[in-house]
Amino acid sequence: MTVTDEARRALDRQRTVEITTVGRRSGRPRRIETWRYRAAGRYWLTGSPGSRDWYANLLAHPEFTLHLADLDLRVRGRPVTDPAERALVFGEIVPTLDWAGTLESWLAGSPLVEIELG
DSSP: OOHHHHHHHHHHHOSEEEEEEEOTTTOOEEEEEEEEEEETTEEEEEOSSSOOHHHHHHHHOOEEEEEETTEEEEEEEEEOOOHHHHHHHHHHHGGGOTTOOOHHHHHHHOOEEEEEOO
């Protein structure tokens, strides 16, 4: 089994993950807990509408550490700004969240980053 296969299996089992980004201004590691989502056959980080420090950090430094139960992986985040791709991904994610609000609000104000496993 490759590291990528192992990572995919771990991500399929674990919705809550931790990530360590590099601070865009400080250059220091910043570790937070967040949820991962699966849509369009890939893995994503997002959040309810609003600004996020982790997203600003990933824009400045796309490489980050994804912490899974027994596995820490260096991965890359690919910010998604294309309206059609955002609509496709959020169209799968938002309807599964009973607390999410409207798809339109997520399209307008939520960060969206694909986790690139390599």
